[in-house]
Amino acid sequence: MLAAAAAGLLLVGIALAFYWVPNAPIEGFRQRIFYIHVPIALTAYACFFWAAWKALRLLWTRDQSYDLESYTAVHIGVIFGILTLVTGSIWARTSWNTWWAWEERQLVLFLVLFLFYSAYFMLRFSVDPGPRRASMSAVYALFGVVLIPVSFLAIRLAEGLIHPVVFDEEVNTRLTASQFLTFIVCFAGMLALAASLYVNELTGKRVDERLRELREALS
Amino acid sequence: MTTAEKYVTAAYLVVLAVVLAYLVIYAFKLSRLDRETSELLELARRRKEASPEPEPEREEVAG
Amino acid sequence: MSYLADVGTLAAKDLRLELRSRDTVPAMLLFVVSTLVVFNFALPVGASAEAAYGLLWAALVFTAILGLTRAFAAEREQRVLDGLVLAPSDRSAIWLGKTIAVVVFLALAEAVALPAFALFFEPVSWELVAAVALASVGFAAVGTLLAAMAAASRARELLLPLLFLPLVIPIVVGGVGASIGDDPGRYLGFLALYDLIFAILSWASFEYVVTE
Numbered sequence: 001m002l003a004a005a006a007a008g009l010l011l012v013g014i015a016l017a018f019y020w021v022p023n024a025p026i027e028g029f030r031q032r033i034f035y036i037h038v039p040i041a042l043t044a045y046a047c048f049f050w051a052a053w054k055a056l057r058l059l060w061t062r063d064q065s066y067d068l069e070s071y072t073a074v075h076i077g078v079i080f081g082i083l084t085l086v087t088g089s090i091w092a093r094t095s096w097n098t099w100w101a102w103e104e105r106q107l108v109l110f111l112v113l114f115l116f117y118s119a120y121f122m123l124r125f126s127v128d129p130g131p132r133r134a135s136m137s138a139v140y141a142l143f144g145v146v147l148i149p150v151s152f153l154a155i156r157l158a159e160g161l162i163h164p165v166v167f168d169e170e171v172n173t174r175l176t177a178s179q180f181l182t183f184i185v186c187f188a189g190m191l192a193l194a195a196s197l198y199v200n201e202l203t204g205k206r207v208d209e210r211l212r213e214l215r216e217a218l219s
Numbered sequence: 220m221t222t223a224e225k226y227v228t229a230a231y232l233v234v235l236a237v238v239l240a241y242l243v244i245y246a247f248k249l250s251r252l253d254r255e256t257s258e259l260l261e262l263a264r265r266r267k268e269a270s271p272e273p274e275p276e277r278e279e280v281a282g
Numbered sequence: 283m284s285y286l287a288d289v290g291t292l293a294a295k296d297l298r299l300e301l302r303s304r305d306t307v308p309a310m311l312l313f314v315v316s317t318l319v320v321f322n323f324a325l326p327v328g329a330s331a332e333a334a335y336g337l338l339w340a341a342l343v344f345t346a347i348l349g350l351t352r353a354f355a356a357e358r359e360q361r362v363l364d365g366l367v368l369a370p371s372d373r374s375a376i377w378l379g380k381t382i383a384v385v386v387f388l389a390l391a392e393a394v395a396l397p398a399f400a401l402f403f404e405p406v407s408w409e410l411v412a413a414v415a416l417a418s419v420g421f422a423a424v425g426t427l428l429a430a431m432a433a434a435s436r437a438r439e440l441l442l443p444l445l446f447l448p449l450v451i452p453i454v455v456g457g458v459g460a461s462i463g464d465d466p467g468r469y470l471g472f473l474a475l476y477d478l479i480f481a482i483l484s485w486a487s488f489e490y491v492v493t494e
Contacts, residue, residue: 139490
């Protein structure tokens with residue numbers, strides 16, 4: 001059901017983004033990356049917040065089943081985070097002819113978050129499975145979402161003194177009706193995609209766990 | 220295709236590629252799970268044949 | 283009030299241990315000065331003053347990592363941490379006591395690093411000192427929590443830098459901004475905000491990191 005919704009929304013959304021919505025006045029055709037880049041970025045944030053919520057539930061209730069949910073959410077979030085960096089890099093290439101732009105706050109923020117959540121996996125892989133690892137991962141996931149606004153603020157503060165904002169493109173921040181509709185459809189589609197990937201992966205991990213237990217019970 | 224069109228399409232294709240890669244990884248995982256469940260089923264069957272005591276009939280429990 | 287007494291006892295224990303063994307702080311002192319010397323060779327001839335300040339902050343970050351790696355080393359070797367956790371005191375007191383000790387170690391290292399920096403590179407302003415003080419609190423606050431995590435892992439010294447670096451990027455921004463920016467007050471305020479947020483978060487969540 002969820003996957004069907006994701007498929008439908010994304011197909012419609014991408015069709016809208018390519019065929020229906022008109023070219024942006026100043027940037028032209030390349031603005032259309034917006035419709036895939038920003039939904040992916042927002043979905044990544046949603047995944048990290050979801051992971052933090054599950055982490056909080058784990059620490060609150062000590063119910064170990066939340067550990068797998070939090071971990072899976074971080075995993076999906078990182079995948080979307082990598083996609084954000086790649087699509088953002090492509091967008092930078094089309095806008096400023098460079099594969100990376102320290103001026104792009106969102107991109108830099110995602111780089112910091114990518115480093116942070118990659119360390120999450122390092123943490124998990126170097127601690128033996130159990131309630132201790134679950135608690136530590138949960139605390140770390142909570143630190144992650146607190147880091148998001150703090151980092152963003154830091155990056156804004158850093159702009160003035162380290163990398164002067166040279167490129168001040170006239171980007172129209174107000175979306176027209178058609179742009180907004182296209183964006184919303186793509187965003188909903190991405191969220192649905194992330195959700196279906198999440199459910200998929202979670203189920204897979206749960207089955208893994210059960211099979212392991214079953215194997216132990218039978219031998 | 221203009222340069223801009225090339226890059227925009229590339230961005231969308233990257234996303235598609237990642238999703239498809241995910242799908243492929245899960246296809247492998249699913250076949251592995253299938254294999255494991257059939258192994259465990261075999262194990263369970265053999266155990267059942269090996270134990271000579273008859274299984275007590277289980278009553279239907281309400282609720 | 284017994285909470286603060288516990289904190290005091292724990293901090294005093296760490297400081298006394300260090301006074302007796304003298305292994306962490308001298309290493310940090312030597313490390314930071316060596317790093318500054320290396321940076322002299324790393325900086326090209328025409329390098330700006332700003333670059334030097336930036337490198338000072340890099341040196342401080344890595345010195346902090348060095349000190350933090352040792353933070354739970356003693357406990358680990360003697361399983362004291364397990365004993366402390368079983369003790370009836372609030373676990374967060376362990377964090378606070380340890381953080382205070384780490385701040386002291388960092389302060390000692392910085393008391394040598396800043397004069398050395400002023401000697402080798404650029405003058406040190408009061409804003410820079412304030413920034414270093416605030417930053418040390420931030421390093422110690424999150425570092426102590428992360429060091430506890432790393433101590434429980436198999437990777438230990440390898441894990442701490444990986445966990446530490448992304449989290450302290452805002453501190454570096456605040457510190458460098460206060461060193462070279464036109465409006466250091468803004469950056470000092472940001473550092474204070476960071477310290478407040480992450481100290482509270484670390485204090486509240488330490489319990490979950492050290493227990494099952």
